Amino acid sequence: DIQMTQSPSTLSASVGDRVTITCRASQSISSWLAWYQQKPGKAPKLLIYKASSLESGVPSRFSGSGSGTEFTLTISSLQPDDFATYYCQQYNSYSLTFGGGTKVEIK
Amino acid sequence: EVQLVESGGGLVKPGGSLRLSCAASGFTFSSYSMNWVRQAPGKGLEWVSSISSSSSYIYYADSVKGRFTISRDNAKNSLYLQMNSLRAEDTAVYYCARPYDKGAFDIWGQGTMVTVSS
Numbered sequence: 001d002i003q004m005t006q007s008p009s010t011l012s013a014s015v016g017d018r019v020t021i022t023c024r025a026s027q028s029i030s031s032w033l034a035w036y037q038q039k040p041g042k043a044p045k046l047l048i049y050k051a052s053s054l055e056s057g058v059p060s061r062f063s064g065s066g067s068g069t070e071f072t073l074t075i076s077s078l079q080p081d082d083f084a085t086y087y088c089q090q091y092n093s094y095s096l097t098f099g100g101g102t103k104v105e106i107k
Numbered sequence: 108e109v110q111l112v113e114s115g116g117g118l119v120k121p122g123g124s125l126r127l128s129c130a131a132s133g134f135t136f137s138s139y140s141m142n143w144v145r146q147a148p149g150k151g152l153e154w155v156s157s158i159s160s161s162s163s164y165i166y167y168a169d170s171v172k173g174r175f176t177i178s179r180d181n182a183k184n185s186l187y188l189q190m191n192s193l194r195a196e197d198t199a200v201y202y203c204a205r206p207y208d209k210g211a212f213d214i215w216g217q218g219t220m221v222t223v224s225s
Contacts, residue, residue, distance in 0.1 A: 001169075034211035036152075043202055043218055044152065049211035087152055091210025094166045096142070096154040 002026050002090050006099035012107040019075040021102045023088035028068045032092040035064055035073045038101075039084045047086075048073065078104070109133035109214055111203050116219030123193050123223070129186040129203030129216055137181035140164075140206055143188050145199035146218075155201070156188065171197075193223045 003026035013019050023033065031051040036044035046055045048064035051071055061076045075082055083106055088099040115127040129141070143155040156167045156177040165177055176189040186203050200218040207213035 032209065036212075038152075043215035044212070045215075046207070046211055046213045049208045049213075053208075055213065089152070089154075089211070091206075094157065094164075095168065096157070096210055098152040098154065101151045 001095050002029060002093055002097050004088055004090055004097050004099040006086075006088055006102050008102060009100060010103045010105060012105045013078050014107045015078055015080060017078045017107075019078050019082075019104060021073045021086055021088075021104075023066075023071045023073070023099050025069045025071075025090055025092075029090045029092035031067045032090060033064070033066070033071050034089045034091065035062075036087045036089065037082075037084045038087065044087065075104075109205075111205065111214055111216035113201065113203055113216040113219040116201065116221045118222045118224065119193055120225050121194060121223055124189070124191045125193065125221060127188040127190065127201055127203075127219060127221070129188075131184045131186065131205075134205070134214075136179075136184040137161075141179060141186045142204045142206060142212065143177060143186075144202045144204050144212070144215075145197075145221075146202070147196070147199045150199075153199075157206075158186070190221070193221075195223050197221060198223050 005024045033051045035048040038044040052064045085103045110132045112130045140159045142157040158177045174192045178187045202218045203216045204212035205214040
């Protein structure tokens with residue numbers, strides 16, 4: 001199975017900060033990577049698909065980049081609603097795998 | 108409105124069985140593969156199983172292979188997960204999810220909690 005490693009696991013930031021989360025795949029997944037946001041008690045919400053495509057309705061402050069084995073999710077200016085946990089997920093193989101998550105906390 | 112609604116969760120003893128259901132509405136269910144994803148309390152997301160639109164292709168995570176069975180009824184717009192030989196480590200919220208763009212999940216249900224405990 002393809003392993004997905006996210007870093008950092010926790011991130012403390014302030015409103016207005018630029019935030020970057022990294023996701024590394026154990027083997028090349030081309031651009032078959034998604035990013036999700038999850039808040040406590042809620043289902044995950046798709047933010048980015050195919051590594052850099054913004055899901056409809058998602059604010060443009062969210063962006064994704066990368067291909068192969070290294071990917072990043074960037075929030076250009078952190079807003080109060082963005083404090084949540086973020087997950088990457090590969091869908092290059094039929095055995096889908098998620099990263100361990102990055103919790104974005106208020107500094 | 109595009110919607111997925113799970114049901115069937117509950118408390119079950121180790122070794123027991125449970126059947127989860129996921130009712131789909133607002134989209135052409137028979138055109139989409141479907142998936143189950145779970146999340147143990149305080150933990151991350153884990154993909155469990157997927158089924159193609161016509162049930163021709165079925166895949167499982169190693170952690171549930173041989174114990175769980177995914178199925179669907181396109182006439183009833185419903186997805187199922189039969190869970191047998193349940194273990195404490197199967198305790199989780201179980202989500203059904205619809206994939207967009209090959210495997211990114213754009214639609215999720217609200218989740219149903221499964222607790223395996225004596």
